[in-house]
Amino acid sequence: MPASARSRPEDIVENLSSGDTSARLKALRDVKNQIIGNRSKKLCYIKLGAVPRVAEILASDTETNLLVQSAAAVGSFACGIDSGVRAVLDSGCLPHLLNTLSNGDERVVEAGARSLRMIFQTQLAPQGATFFRSGGALENILRLLASANDDISEVAASVLARCCDFPEQRAAIAQAGALQGLLHLLTHPNPRKVETALDAIASLTRNDEQQSRALLNAPGNPFLTVIIPTVKERSGKSRLLACACVANISRTCPEYGTERTTGPPGSARDVAAAVISALVKLVDCPGEAGEEAPSVLAHFIADSEDLQKLACDADAIGKLSGKLAAGSGVLTPRHRENIFHALAALCSTREEGRRQLVESRALLPVISGLEDAAPGVRAAACACTKSLSRSVKNLRTSLVDASIAEPLFKLLGDPDPSVQATASATLCNIVLDFSPLRSQVVLDGGGVAQLASLAHSMDATLRLNAVWALKNLLFMADSATKARVMREVGYPTLAALAQDPEDGVQEQALMLVRNLVHGKPEDIEAAVRPETGLLEVVDRKLASGARPEVCVQALYVMVNVATGTEEHKERVMATCTPSVLGRFLADESNPQIRVAAVWVLINLTYSKGGNVRSRIERLRRLGLDAQLHKLLSDPCSDVQDRAKTALEQFHEALQPLPQPSVQMVSAHIC
């Protein structure tokens, strides 16, 4: 039909709505044949409004040819360009495409299924939700899974693979019996069928304990006999997907993880080694398999130090760094993101991994990744720096040399909250007292100001990380640093954080106060002046029965305040704390709480004079010395020792021992 090329696109589009069936068919074929493979033609016809007209044919015509051609045209519009996918989705033709799956003519089913696959391959697809709204569609897809036609069953599996985003969806798919159908496909001689089935199984089991266990214990042992051998054979994509299945099971089923570490040779332990080796080799594989391999590797080793070691021994870091060194320009953003995530996992717990990463010269690409245009890449590069910053050595050397502080500060103000979260978590480590970067943070007041403003964030993780970082910044800090930080944070904010709806934030805020009141009496005075209201807030925590972790921190604030002047000790005495201390001394569930409570008594009764006798008298009246006597036989030796010291002070208050007062501070690696 060479003449068709001459017709104007406008006329062809007009004919799509012609009353004459053969004219409609011809117009459809013309559109389809012009747009397939041709981006500019797709854009042209989308502009002319062809998509809604094609969708209309799909919705209202019944003739096989028209349905086949319209389904094919819709699929082509959705292939390769986002605006095409959007036009197709906006046209509302998805339910009609789903209807084609139950058509009596296999050609219609095949064309419809192919189109659906095109749509579900894109990121814009409404991820499976449609299936659960459209009655019977899921059942239809499962029926197609068993189709003798390779194309159809493959399409069904790949649609299923894109419908596994939410636990309810996975449960519905599993309940309809999909796993059996998919496992059956695994034994098919056609490698593409096996690949799509693996894809669906991997999606179904990802982060899903129930589905992972169903796969692990499926009758006939297909996990052992089919999936695991696939790790070593077949196409790159199949190897990757088989590895992903093993990773999913390993992450969600604890019994499999146990078998991995303690099982005999030939068991899960060897499988893990094979999977790691396959994944590391796949890093060099061209195409999707190579791009996704680092992501599967990161997922697999995330929680396991022994797997991280296995991967490092297989030179994963060298391979991944090599990819980065080849120039990040040639890698897609997704590829860079995956590599950074893998590197972050590889050096999350092991110092050896961190050393390898620094030595493989991957640090520069990581630092420049912090300024990448794609938010996912920035977050992943930041995760790398977080892992690296867990090393004291790196904090003192390589990270300083790489001038990491500045790009990190920038990320605190990143538009993407997940980037901000990782950046603030990294800063927690950067500001530890042994890190030369701390002074940089303090001197360049901008960092403190940013952390202070993050402490107001609506996002609980950001608040947590910001307070955590500020707490670490104040660990063993001098008076000037404390004053500087509090100028930015403000006492009302700190008081509010100590009463945050999230327990974790409360705990960190109280640790911050604890660090603030550690040191000279001036430091204590600045924080517990009545105007700040801080002591009152801390006291209320203890009186109101907050959670044990929060109470421990609140008690240590009192411990530190009681190291101050006579006046400070009397201020502690004036709170409700002495009257509730008995409850904490008798708390059998938590030795840490008992230790903290005894420390309060030690510091209140340690003195070279002043009011100490009066304080001891008041504490005795509360029955606390009797409770201390009971603690001499405490199961926890630390409690015993401290109680002994406290009692000695109770008895020898007239002739005080030259004992140093004890102060408590707190810092944590994040």
Next chain:
Amino acid sequence: MGKGESSSKKVIGREDWEKRLSDVKIRKEDMNKLVMNYLVTEGYVDAAEKFQLESGVKPEIDLSTITDRMTVRKAVQSGNVEDALEKVNDLNPEILDTNPQLFFHLQQQRLIELIRSGKVEEALEFAQEELAPRGEENHQFLEELERTVALLAFEDTANSPVSDLLDISQRQKTASELNAAILTSQSHEKDPRLPSLLKMLVWAQNQLDEKVSYPRINDLVNATLEDPV
């Protein structure tokens, strides 16, 4: 036979060799599958049908798809590229939608056919409308496009530096690329297995030559064993 012990190479005589060969059991079904694989991949539908009847071996794919594939292939070979495009789109729209290089080569072939039939104006229009946007998307395509359009610049194309494009072998090249893409879309290997087995035979004999003297196969068509030297 039986050379002296002084010889550096071990010699295996014909009798011994044939005995060893007959010890290797190859299942008849496997041989038949190999033949069927060749017939299907190369597109010999009639022969495949007859062979199926005779041997009982099932072809790996529906034989009707071979017919479709051969029609598409023939269309390109006879210069009806547009026809081939429509047919392959009917077969499976994903083939050309997901394979920009193949799509470009088919469009290029269409341009060549227009030039061959002397439709200069149509050829220019087609190059500008259909091919130029592909050239913008991909630098390699642009170079190939420039070479093709150069055909229009020569009066005597047969003696031009780009004469190869008008050669029948160019059609064969495009047809084979399309054929391979269709086979891949049907999850079938692009090439039959038999030729690679023959390649392995030749390689194995060359390796063996360095160590032993044995009855070699030099005539691959008849597979006759030559006496060892």
